[in-house]
Amino acid sequence: MFHPLLTSLWLLSCAATHAATLYAPESPGVPVQQVHLGLGEDEDITVSWSTPVGIFASSCVQYAPFAATPLNARDREILSQDVYSFSLSSCGHSEMFVDGGTAKRAQVLHRTKLTNLQPGFSYAYQCGGPEGWSETFTFTARRNLEQLAHDALRLLVFGDMGLENAQAWPDIQADAGSSFYDAALSPGDFAYDFRDEDGRRGDEFMMSLQPLAATLPFVVSPGNHECHYNFSHYKKRFAMPNVQQTENLYFSFDMGPAHIISYNTERCDAEHEASRKGIPSACPLDAHLCSAAPTANEMTFPVEDLFFTYGVDLAVYGHIHDYEHFYPVYDRKVFGDGNRLRHVNPLATVHVTSGAPGNVEMVKGNLDPPRGPCNSSTPWCAFQSGYYPRNGQNADYSFSKVFVHNASHLHWVQWSSTLQQVVDEFWIEQHSHGGFREKLDRRKARRKLVERGLLDYTDL
Numbered sequence: 001m002f003h004p005l006l007t008s009l010w011l012l013s014c015a016a017t018h019a020a021t022l023y024a025p026e027s028p029g030v031p032v033q034q035v036h037l038g039l040g041e042d043e044d045i046t047v048s049w050s051t052p053v054g055i056f057a058s059s060c061v062q063y064a065p066f067a068a069t070p071l072n073a074r075d076r077e078i079l080s081q082d083v084y085s086f087s088l089s090s091c092g093h094s095e096m097f098v099d100g101g102t103a104k105r106a107q108v109l110h111r112t113k114l115t116n117l118q119p120g121f122s123y124a125y126q127c128g129g130p131e132g133w134s135e136t137f138t139f140t141a142r143r144n145l146e147q148l149a150h151d152a153l154r155l156l157v158f159g160d161m162g163l164e165n166a167q168a169w170p171d172i173q174a175d176a177g178s179s180f181y182d183a184a185l186s187p188g189d190f191a192y193d194f195r196d197e198d199g200r201r202g203d204e205f206m207m208s209l210q211p212l213a214a215t216l217p218f219v220v221s222p223g224n225h226e227c228h229y230n231f232s233h234y235k236k237r238f239a240m241p242n243v244q245q246t247e248n249l250y251f252s253f254d255m256g257p258a259h260i261i262s263y264n265t266e267r268c269d270a271e272h273e274a275s276r277k278g279i280p281s282a283c284p285l286d287a288h289l290c291s292a293a294p295t296a297n298e299m300t301f302p303v304e305d306l307f308f309t310y311g312v313d314l315a316v317y318g319h320i321h322d323y324e325h326f327y328p329v330y331d332r333k334v335f336g337d338g339n340r341l342r343h344v345n346p347l348a349t350v351h352v353t354s355g356a357p358g359n360v361e362m363v364k365g366n367l368d369p370p371r372g373p374c375n376s377s378t379p380w381c382a383f384q385s386g387y388y389p390r391n392g393q394n395a396d397y398s399f400s401k402v403f404v405h406n407a408s409h410l411h412w413v414q415w416s417s418t419l420q421q422v423v424d425e426f427w428i429e430q431h432s433h434g435g436f437r438e439k440l441d442r443r444k445a446r447r448k449l450v451e452r453g454l455l456d457y458t459d460l
Helices: 073-082 169-179 196-213 229-235 272-276 280-284 300-310 438-453
Strands: 033-039 045-050 060-067 088-091 094-096 106-114 120-131 137-140 153-157 185-186 218-220 251-255 258-263 289-292 315-316 323-330 342-345 350-354 381-385 399-403 409-416 421-429
Touching: 033 196, 033 218, 060 073, 073 120, 073 137, 073 169, 073 196, 088 106, 088 258, 094 229, 106 120, 153 169, 169 196, 169 399, 196 218, 196 229, 218 258, 218 342, 300 323, 300 438, 323 409, 323 421, 381 421
Parallel strands: 153 185, 185 218, 258 289, 315 350, 342 421
Antiparallel strands: 033 045, 045 106, 060 088, 060 120, 094 106, 120 137, 153 399, 251 258, 323 350, 323 381, 399 409, 409 421
């Protein structure tokens, strides 16, 4: 069944605080590293991890429910200490992954799908096998529409996080530990870059990401920093819905009242030409939360036209290392009343850039970051923070929280780790989902009837 929903577009990245070898002290053996969760088809969860080459290692997960309610990561960790046995198990597959650099460094990547999960239940799990199990992690299974009718769908969103200088990362971890979230959306530009140091930077990045991604589904899109070696690190490290068919480049899925679409705008090689035909089939939906790693290239206007035609309510981007909130806009024309706090029944897509959790390219300074209204040449920009810092200004290290309350109401909150405060928030209220072009055509037709006296002006 298709449900009307809000729409959005997104991108992301991260930094390292620790990189210990992870295996349970009671069962030493093969080191299990880089554990992270992905969303499978339907209500499935996919667990992925890495082990060294040259050592046999199973691709199994043992798991058990321990609470019938969604819990934040901190509470799950406390309650899961009472789990002494695992009643369920599932085994998947592994493959050797060889970095494309000169050293040809290799590792074994494992992937196992967990099925028949109880919606909203909290689970404890370990991955590995008799040769060595990981430490115990926890997660909450995807909530269903009935459960989400009483509570908002809660998403963390951040793009462009590197292994170094990820100054918002401690706040992201703390927030995910104390508050419940359904997933983290990360649309590209990871690690800066996965392929660096013959892939060692990618390994360290995934280890640094583990405290979050092993407990919360981590949904990704590719960015330009992932394009090396034909996106090989991105394709092999992550598992998104229908990964066997899409290689994580184009996919979509429902999550409560939201339909989330991820697409690839990068043009690193000829593969882009072959994949481009996937874009139209991804977007013609009633309302979608879209995700991508777009760049300012010739793709901009064709994609914008698709958003306008099919009624994408919110598009979230990375790539640019700041926060920018645009009014509903199409073809450089603003469709709205200029209220940046609340977009009611917008007739064009609201665009947001959230690409500033931190990376080596972001500016460090002693002064507060630039923030406030945009310049006069961009009247569609409602607010920006950390845009082109200079003269001693600091970049604004920030991340986003998105709360989809139902099929018509979405609340966006932007947290600045630099200033330790909320710097922007807004609501989108969309009570009539559908293509914006069609809505405008209907409005023009009604206006003509009003002019002819055949329709009351209140019906506009």
